[in-house]
Amino acid sequence: MSMSRRTKHVLMSLTLTLAVIAGLQPTAYAGPPGGRPDDSADIAAATDVARARVASEVLLDSYDPEKAWFPSSWWNSAVALQTLGDYMLRTGDRSYVDELDHSFETNKGPFPAGERSTDEIYGNFTSRAIDDAGWWALNWVTAYDLTREQKYLDMAETIGEFMLGFWDPSTCGGGIWWNEERTYKNAVTNGQWVRLTAELHNRIPGDTAWLDRSLEAWDWYQASGMINDDGLVNDGLTDDCASNGDTVWTYNQGLAIGAPLELYRATGDADLLAESRRLADAALDSPLVVDGVLTESCDALDRSCDDNQKQFKGIFMRYLMDLADTTGDDRYRTFAAAQAETVWANDRDSSERLGQRWAGGTSAEHPNVFDWRTQASALSALIADVPQDAPGRSLSATMTPDQLAVLPSPGARSAVRTAVEVAATSDHRRPTRVDVRVEAPRGWAVRPARSHVVLRTTGDGTPARATVPLDVTIPAGTPDGSYPLTVTVTSRPGLTWTTRATVQVASVVDFDAGSTQEVAWLWDAGGSGLSQAGSRFADGTSRFVYRFPFPAETTAAEATLTVDNQYVVALSGDGEDWTVVLEEDEEIRDGSNRADHTLDLTPYLGDDKAVYVRVTDAFPADGWGGGVYHVTATYTTP
Template identity: 35%
Template sequence: MLFSRNALAAPALVSLLLTGSAAADDAQSRAQDALKTLQTWYNPQSGIWDTCGWWDGASCMTTVADLAALDPSVMDTATYVFNNTFHVGPVSNPHPGPEKKTVFTRDNQGANSVNASQWLDQAYDDDGWWALAWIAAYDATREQTYLELAEGIFESLAAAWGTNCGGGGIPWNPTSTYVNSITNEVFLSVAAHLANRVPDRKEYYVRWAQKEWDWFTSQGFIGENGTINDGLLENCQNNGATVWSYNQGVVLGGLVELNRAAPNDTLLPSANKIAEAAIKTLADSNMVIHEFCEPQCLPDGTQFKGIFIRNLQMLQRASPDETYRKVIINSANSIWKNDRDEKGGLGVNWAGPIQATVDASTHSSALDALVAALALSIL
């Protein structure tokens, strides 16, 4: 009896498709359940999530937006959050800053102007987190006002350009000379994201993103093992401080977006080198990501790993690698199996067990991994 190759392959193909579909359904239901739990912390009066700080709130909103962009069934929740936070969120700003840019206008007549100053809090990295959050909200909804707000925040960041290290980069805040990694990585990412979303100013944003990356690579941020330390000493040398996961992550998304806007054969290889070094440093033998501060990472470290996974997923889409896929999937699976409390809250130790406070920050960070796993299953 003769069998066709297609006839033999069909059952295996159907099995593969069903398995993939089941995996997507499972990832989707996990993310949906985790979003429902996250929303138990959302405070309509403050516009952010109870137990979150100001910048953590921006990261939470980005997570919600990323999920909504993948899963239309949660769009009502997401649009409610975006609209409410847009109108009341500034009341939670703890330190309204002295940054000079107050209104961003798309034209000379003042039309479509938005007040960005109320989102600035005297820390340039915090400003950048809100710019990224509003870009993510724009991606989910195509609401132009959100994109204009991000552009306005960016103008304040660009006005801060120039440090004692090579005359470039952005300091941590308007009153500090400390030059740290995250502030400059966020600036790179915001510029690169805007380059792909504002066609009439694309070249402007590409120039800024490339200028930041050229300066960043000329400084001492990257250590000998390829990971990125926290910042620079007064003499502009690497300070050898903690290799935080989010410092390894934000740059990945920035380079992916910059390569999309202005393709260059060095950008993705640079991102891959950082990602590989980060995984070697931060992943355990089961390919689950850890933070050096575990299990006690309050107040900020609780947010970091989700940001790393969020950006690693962006790199995986642009430059697929089996190791990246394993890190994302294994981290998500471990969170669901080992890092949930009786109320569905997700903790900071993704390998488990829960040993510290579970709050909106730890939960949203872990939700980032669930969203990244969902993205891999359907994109």
């Protein structure tokens, strides 16, 4: 199986941690010189950093190291990677530099249509979708700011040269076309263009060409009519070069804030800063903010956002953060803090996933969605709340796994194992002692229930980590349901963090793909994605694996999967050796073969009575791999 980044951290640090628990003596705390590290503002800022770190770790769980992207979305991957760059720049944590570089080196070449996008990728992160290229260029500028490696800035400039070929004064007097077919001039592509050209100028010594282009583009953008009388940005222009009055999307508004702001840095023209502020103030006083919460029009309970729209609000917060940093305006900082608080309080599930609706709320037909796109977007809200001068000390913890499934033996106790990973930073190199306390339901046993670890922090923003394995015993006769394990970690002076795991006790397996219930059974996400139709799907070389840990007394078991498109279903008793039991032999792409299939799991009951179910793609070249909508499983005992 492939492991998440968090699982790898657990395995890598397990030996160290056991040594820490067994052999190291508690170290007396010595605080950093000067200041008051237990001041409430310092503790709040440390919490802001910890929240952003945990959300970043959850986002990286969805990163596909084989394709070096986030599954099945080309431009969305660029935005998610830039968000991780923002996190690292903000906090000093350099944990994900390797992923940025891996994505650069793996994806800088050409790809046929269907491999990375429905469009052909020409190389250098360019395609017929000009705005897609723009997102990659902005990401590589951030990577350059983070690492100072010239190759990233060179790539951003190469993409800029590609985009320049679509600046066309012969239509509407200027502007960048949205696509290679030259059918639409819109806000997103031109907002990107102003921001990118200004960024290139500000980073290339002696440049004048990119600055001239940026000034020309901004003058055209302001005069285009896309910024309406309320200071809000409509989506684009009609064929006769008038504003089309289409939806005010938050990402267009965010780019319109960020574009003149970067140009202000290039020129020192106060009018540009004033315009950035005007557009930000217009947004905060508009229907984009509902009861104090940034809200996309598709966030309404009777609507659903598509995979593109899921990431729009995060882009707005990226550029509002930039404006807050530049101006120091308390209004922008207060707004950013409010978004972070509502995300954490109302839009976070038990696996620390962050959803689409920052205010919370769901409906049966239009549920709140939790996936890596919504995670990246909401992460930007958390990053925006981290102070510019991030605190040196922070403390966090996560559980791995954080969702556990138990199919209990009748009349017998059950046991599961999880682990808590502790992460801490400090502004000194002295050991940091962290106390760990576990709370479980009454009658359950957890070993160890209390422990401590000593972390060798390095004095920078990259956290030191250690892992405490936890053995959990569940009493016989425990009714079906979800049960919490709560872990609280503390470090002097004044830092504390609470994390959680959920143990799902179930007599039967019954879940929808993409639901919270699914997570306990999902052994390996394997680069799979979630479709708008409600399936978990595996395209190309991706896969996903469910694990069903049947009781030791199990004599027979079966599972029913609702599947469609180009599926291959295989079974295993150990997660290593597989037998294909179901395969679609036609290249079906429209879900017309969606049906229930019942599988006999009995021959695959392993030594520990667990059965693994894997779904892959029967035709990996065309991008319509197997999708699973619903799963049930039952078992028989004497």
